[in-house]
Amino acid sequence: ETGVTQSPTHLIKTRGQQVTLRCSSQSGHNTVSWYQQALGQGPQFIFQYYREEENGRGNFPPRFSGLQFPNYSSELNVNALELDDSALYLCASSLSTLADYTFGSGTRLTVV
Amino acid sequence: SQQGEEDPQALSIQEGENATMNCSYKTSINNLQWYRQNSGRGLVHLILIRSNEREKHSGRLRVTLDTSKKSSSLLITASRAADTASYFCATAPSGNTPLVFGKGTRLSVIA
Numbered sequence: 001e002t003g004v005t006q007s008p009t010h011l012i013k014t015r016g017q018q019v020t021l022r023c024s025s026q027s028g029h030n031t032v033s034w035y036q037q038a039l040g041q042g043p044q045f046i047f048q049y050y051r052e053e054e055n056g057r058g059n060f061p062p063r064f065s066g067l068q069f070p071n072y073s074s075e076l077n078v079n080a081l082e083l084d085d086s087a088l089y090l091c092a093s094s095l096s097t098l099a100d101y102t103f104g105s106g107t108r109l110t111v112v
Numbered sequence: 113s114q115q116g117e118e119d120p121q122a123l124s125i126q127e128g129e130n131a132t133m134n135c136s137y138k139t140s141i142n143n144l145q146w147y148r149q150n151s152g153r154g155l156v157h158l159i160l161i162r163s164n165e166r167e168k169h170s171g172r173l174r175v176t177l178d179t180s181k182k183s184s185s186l187l188i189t190a191s192r193a194a195d196t197a198s199y200f201c202a203t204a205p206s207g208n209t210p211l212v213f214g215k216g217t218r219l220s221v222i223a
Contacts, residue, residue, distance in 0.1 A: 004154075033210050042200055042213040043155070056210050088152060090213075098142055098204050101211060103154040 006091050006104035013081050013111050021076045021107045027047030032074040034088040086111045116201045116214030124220040125184050131188040133217040135201030142204045149198045193223040
Protein backbone atom coordinates (compact mmCIF):
# COMPACT_ATOMS: atom_id res chain seq x y z
CA GLU A 1 0.00 0.00 0.00
CA THR A 2 1.30 3.45 -0.86
CA GLY A 3 1.19 6.41 1.49
CA VAL A 4 2.76 7.25 4.81
CA THR A 5 1.72 5.24 7.85
CA GLN A 6 2.27 6.41 11.40
CA SER A 7 1.84 4.45 14.60
CA PRO A 8 0.37 4.65 17.09
CA THR A 9 -2.44 7.07 16.24
CA HIS A 10 -2.95 8.16 19.85
CA LEU A 11 -0.77 7.85 22.91
CA ILE A 12 -0.95 8.97 26.51
CA LYS A 13 2.26 9.13 28.52
CA THR A 14 3.26 10.39 31.93
CA ARG A 15 5.71 13.23 32.41
CA GLY A 16 9.27 11.89 32.55
CA GLN A 17 8.56 8.82 30.45
CA GLN A 18 10.02 8.03 27.06
CA VAL A 19 8.13 7.50 23.81
CA THR A 20 8.89 6.09 20.37
CA LEU A 21 6.81 7.05 17.36
CA ARG A 22 7.06 5.17 14.09
CA CYS A 23 6.66 6.11 10.46
CA SER A 24 6.64 4.05 7.29
CA SER A 25 7.48 6.20 4.30
CA GLN A 26 5.78 6.06 0.93
CA SER A 27 7.26 3.55 -1.48
CA GLY A 28 10.20 5.05 -3.37
CA HIS A 29 10.69 7.97 -0.97
CA ASN A 30 14.12 8.27 0.62
CA THR A 31 13.56 11.39 2.72
CA VAL A 32 11.59 11.52 5.97
CA SER A 33 10.80 14.66 7.93
CA TRP A 34 9.24 14.95 11.38
CA TYR A 35 7.14 17.85 12.57
CA GLN A 36 5.49 18.80 15.84
CA GLN A 37 2.18 20.61 15.64
CA ALA A 38 0.70 22.20 18.74
CA LEU A 39 -3.01 22.96 18.78
CA GLY A 40 -3.84 25.92 16.55
CA GLN A 41 -0.28 26.26 15.27
CA GLY A 42 1.57 25.35 12.12
CA PRO A 43 3.88 22.33 12.01
CA GLN A 44 7.30 22.96 13.52
CA PHE A 45 10.25 21.16 11.95
CA ILE A 46 12.00 18.68 14.25
CA PHE A 47 14.48 16.93 11.95
CA GLN A 48 14.85 15.31 8.58
CA TYR A 49 16.56 12.13 7.42
CA TYR A 50 17.87 11.51 3.94
CA ARG A 51 19.14 8.01 3.13
CA GLU A 52 19.64 7.20 6.83
CA GLU A 53 21.61 10.37 7.58
CA GLU A 54 20.26 13.34 9.54
CA ASN A 55 19.81 16.21 7.10
CA GLY A 56 18.87 19.13 9.26
CA ARG A 57 17.43 19.71 12.68
CA GLY A 58 15.05 22.31 14.02
CA ASN A 59 15.10 24.07 17.36
CA PHE A 60 14.37 21.05 19.53
CA PRO A 61 16.41 19.80 22.52
CA PRO A 62 18.61 16.68 22.30
CA ARG A 63 15.99 14.58 24.09
CA PHE A 64 14.26 14.54 20.69
CA SER A 65 16.15 12.00 18.61
CA GLY A 66 15.47 9.86 15.62
CA LEU A 67 16.77 7.49 13.04
CA GLN A 68 16.00 6.18 9.61
CA PHE A 69 16.28 2.53 8.64
CA PRO A 70 17.58 1.02 5.38
CA ASN A 71 13.99 0.65 4.15
CA TYR A 72 13.60 4.41 4.81
CA SER A 73 11.11 3.98 7.62
CA SER A 74 11.84 6.16 10.60
CA GLU A 75 11.44 6.56 14.35
CA LEU A 76 11.13 9.60 16.55
CA ASN A 77 12.17 9.15 20.17
CA VAL A 78 11.44 11.61 22.91
CA ASN A 79 13.01 11.16 26.36
CA ALA A 80 12.03 12.75 29.65
CA LEU A 81 8.62 13.81 28.38
CA GLU A 82 7.31 17.20 29.43
CA LEU A 83 3.74 18.47 29.45
CA ASP A 84 4.56 20.84 26.56
CA ASP A 85 5.46 17.86 24.39
CA SER A 86 1.74 17.19 24.04
CA ALA A 87 1.05 17.71 20.35
CA LEU A 88 0.33 16.09 17.01
CA TYR A 89 3.51 14.56 15.60
CA LEU A 90 3.58 14.41 11.85
CA CYS A 91 5.84 12.37 9.63
CA ALA A 92 6.26 13.19 5.96
CA SER A 93 8.17 11.43 3.23
CA SER A 94 9.35 12.79 -0.09
CA LEU A 95 11.34 11.82 -3.16
CA SER A 96 13.92 14.43 -2.35
CA THR A 97 14.44 17.29 0.04
CA LEU A 98 12.92 19.75 -2.46
CA ALA A 99 9.93 17.70 -3.59
CA ASP A 100 6.42 17.88 -2.20
CA TYR A 101 5.79 15.96 0.98
CA THR A 102 3.35 13.13 1.64
CA PHE A 103 2.17 13.28 5.22
CA GLY A 104 0.92 10.56 7.50
CA SER A 105 -2.17 11.10 9.64
CA GLY A 106 -0.04 11.84 12.67
CA THR A 107 0.33 10.58 16.22
CA ARG A 108 -1.55 12.51 18.87
CA LEU A 109 0.65 12.48 21.99
CA THR A 110 -0.76 13.57 25.33
CA VAL A 111 1.60 13.95 28.27
CA VAL A 112 -0.08 14.03 31.68
CA SER B 113 10.51 29.64 13.80
CA GLN B 114 7.90 30.27 11.11
CA GLN B 115 9.08 31.31 7.67
CA GLY B 116 5.68 31.94 6.14
CA GLU B 117 2.86 34.01 7.53
CA GLU B 118 -0.63 33.38 6.24
CA ASP B 119 -3.26 36.06 6.10
CA PRO B 120 -6.00 36.09 7.21
CA GLN B 121 -5.74 33.77 10.21
CA ALA B 122 -9.40 32.85 9.77
CA LEU B 123 -11.86 33.25 6.91
CA SER B 124 -15.57 32.50 6.78
CA ILE B 125 -17.46 32.54 3.47
CA GLN B 126 -20.66 31.25 1.91
CA GLU B 127 -20.68 28.22 -0.33
CA GLY B 128 -20.10 29.25 -3.95
CA GLU B 129 -17.95 32.24 -3.09
CA ASN B 130 -14.23 32.45 -3.79
CA ALA B 131 -11.69 32.22 -0.98
CA THR B 132 -8.33 33.96 -1.13
CA MET B 133 -5.49 33.30 1.29
CA ASN B 134 -2.16 35.04 1.29
CA CYS B 135 1.28 33.99 2.42
CA SER B 136 4.36 36.11 2.99
CA TYR B 137 7.84 34.74 3.61
CA LYS B 138 11.23 36.11 4.52
CA THR B 139 14.07 34.39 2.70
CA SER B 140 14.71 33.35 -0.89
CA ILE B 141 13.06 30.10 -1.86
CA ASN B 142 13.36 27.21 -4.27
CA ASN B 143 9.64 26.56 -4.26
CA LEU B 144 6.49 27.30 -2.28
CA GLN B 145 3.83 24.73 -1.50
CA TRP B 146 0.28 24.84 -0.20
CA TYR B 147 -1.16 22.17 2.05
CA ARG B 148 -4.58 21.50 3.51
CA GLN B 149 -5.37 19.99 6.90
CA ASN B 150 -8.71 18.73 8.08
CA SER B 151 -9.31 19.02 11.80
CA GLY B 152 -6.07 17.81 13.39
CA ARG B 153 -5.24 15.17 10.82
CA GLY B 154 -2.32 14.88 8.41
CA LEU B 155 -1.58 17.52 5.81
CA VAL B 156 -2.48 16.98 2.17
CA HIS B 157 -0.33 18.52 -0.54
CA LEU B 158 -2.33 20.79 -2.85
CA ILE B 159 0.08 22.50 -5.20
CA LEU B 160 3.76 23.36 -5.64
CA ILE B 161 4.96 26.46 -7.44
CA ARG B 162 8.63 26.94 -8.28
CA SER B 163 10.47 30.20 -7.82
CA ASN B 164 10.60 30.79 -11.59
CA GLU B 165 6.84 30.37 -11.98
CA ARG B 166 4.30 33.14 -11.45
CA GLU B 167 1.00 31.30 -11.56
CA LYS B 168 -0.25 27.76 -11.40
CA HIS B 169 -3.68 26.13 -11.60
CA SER B 170 -5.04 22.85 -10.34
CA GLY B 171 -8.78 22.31 -10.65
CA ARG B 172 -10.49 25.02 -8.57
CA LEU B 173 -7.15 26.14 -7.12
CA ARG B 174 -5.08 29.01 -8.43
CA VAL B 175 -1.74 29.92 -6.87
CA THR B 176 0.34 32.98 -7.63
CA LEU B 177 3.89 33.73 -6.57
CA ASP B 178 5.60 37.11 -6.48
CA THR B 179 9.22 36.58 -5.50
CA SER B 180 9.96 40.32 -5.57
CA LYS B 181 7.40 40.81 -2.80
CA LYS B 182 8.09 37.44 -1.19
CA SER B 183 4.41 36.60 -1.27
CA SER B 184 1.99 34.02 -2.61
CA SER B 185 -1.76 33.68 -2.77
CA LEU B 186 -4.08 30.69 -2.94
CA LEU B 187 -7.47 31.18 -4.55
CA ILE B 188 -10.19 28.57 -4.19
CA THR B 189 -13.01 29.25 -6.63
CA ALA B 190 -16.65 28.23 -6.16
CA SER B 191 -16.00 27.02 -2.62
CA ARG B 192 -17.84 24.06 -1.13
CA ALA B 193 -18.58 23.09 2.45
CA ALA B 194 -16.04 20.27 2.02
CA ASP B 195 -13.30 22.90 1.52
CA THR B 196 -13.59 23.76 5.23
CA ALA B 197 -10.09 23.12 6.61
CA SER B 198 -6.85 24.84 7.58
CA TYR B 199 -4.58 25.86 4.75
CA PHE B 200 -0.82 26.21 5.16
CA CYS B 201 1.85 27.61 2.94
CA ALA B 202 5.29 26.05 3.19
CA THR B 203 8.52 27.27 1.73
CA ALA B 204 11.50 25.28 0.55
CA PRO B 205 14.37 27.69 1.09
CA SER B 206 17.17 27.65 -1.42
CA GLY B 207 19.60 24.89 -0.74
CA ASN B 208 19.12 21.56 0.88
CA THR B 209 16.78 22.58 3.70
CA PRO B 210 13.41 21.20 4.79
CA LEU B 211 9.98 22.73 4.34
CA VAL B 212 9.09 25.53 6.72
CA PHE B 213 5.39 26.04 7.44
CA GLY B 214 3.36 29.07 8.35
CA LYS B 215 0.66 29.19 11.02
CA GLY B 216 -2.15 28.62 8.56
CA THR B 217 -5.50 30.08 7.59
CA ARG B 218 -8.65 28.46 8.97
CA LEU B 219 -11.29 28.47 6.25
CA SER B 220 -14.94 27.87 7.03
CA VAL B 221 -17.34 27.47 4.13
CA ILE B 222 -20.95 27.76 5.20
CA ALA B 223 -23.57 25.87 3.24
